[in-house]
Amino acid sequence: MDEHFEYFLEKMGPAFSKRHVPPTSIERFRGKLPKQLLEYWEEHGWCGYADGLFWTVDPQEYEPVLEAWIGDTPFMEKDVYHIIARSAFGELYFWGENTFESLKIFAPGSYCFSRKSMFQADQVEHGLRSFFGKRNRKENDFAALFAPALKRLGRLRHDEMYGFIPALALGGPSELSHLKRVKAVEHLVLLAQLAPLEVMTSPTLADG
Structure with missing residues (x-):
């Protein structure tokens, strides 16, 4: 195991809810995603970390x-992207085949x-x-709500996330009492329909 992933595990804790990655998926993304990521998949599967705060998908x-989020945007003209990870609240990590770690979307807030x-x-x-x-945990812990959400709503399954009902884009408050366990893919697609995506930029990824 390389030192970067060891450091990741030190901060995020051991994996749980591991799903085996079939050889067909490894081959599907060979040459499209980094070899190192495919090796992580083979060794660790797709799984949750930090009690479900962060997920590889x-x-x-x-x-x-x-x-739903970038299909009709200039991003698709610039590169071929793949979502490789997400948070419990809908932070989406995209990997570009040519631009690498160049795009991150916070779905509940409709900004990237x-x-x-x-x-x-x-x-x-x-x-x-x-x-x-x-x-790290802090970047994925929206409004420091993860610990109380985990206690109140329970640990997420691999296909679930904590979603605000009503959605923030519809004026819903970012409060614990308005969080529900929802199906991740379906909820994330729904959020993309509620508000236009606001694009924020910075020079490089050196700051994470």
Whole structure:
């Protein structure tokens, strides 16, 4: 295990709710996603970390989410993207085949961060390891609601997330009492229909 993933596990805790990644999925994304990510999948599967705050996901399963959020945007003209991870609240991590870790969307707030990767084409594997090494609980814990949501609503399954009902885009408050356990893919697709995506930019990914 490389030092970046060891550091990731130190911060995020051991995996749970592991799903075996079939060889067909490995082959489907070979040459499209970093070899290092495919090796992580083979060893650890698609699973949850930090009690369900952060999840690695099957990009094919999340294709409807990707299409809903960026299917009709200039992002699709710039690169081919795949969703490789998400948070309990709908932070979506996209990996571009050519731009790497260049796009992150916070679905409940309908905004995204579009950044230029600090890594070059020959550094894709290091870039992927760095992606995991930079992840932490705070960036995924919207309004510090995860611990109370976990206590009140219980641990999420791999296909669930905590969603605000009514949605923030419809004026719903970002309060614990308005969080529900919802199906992740379906809820994320719904959120994409409620408000236009606001794009925020920064020069590089050096700051995470």
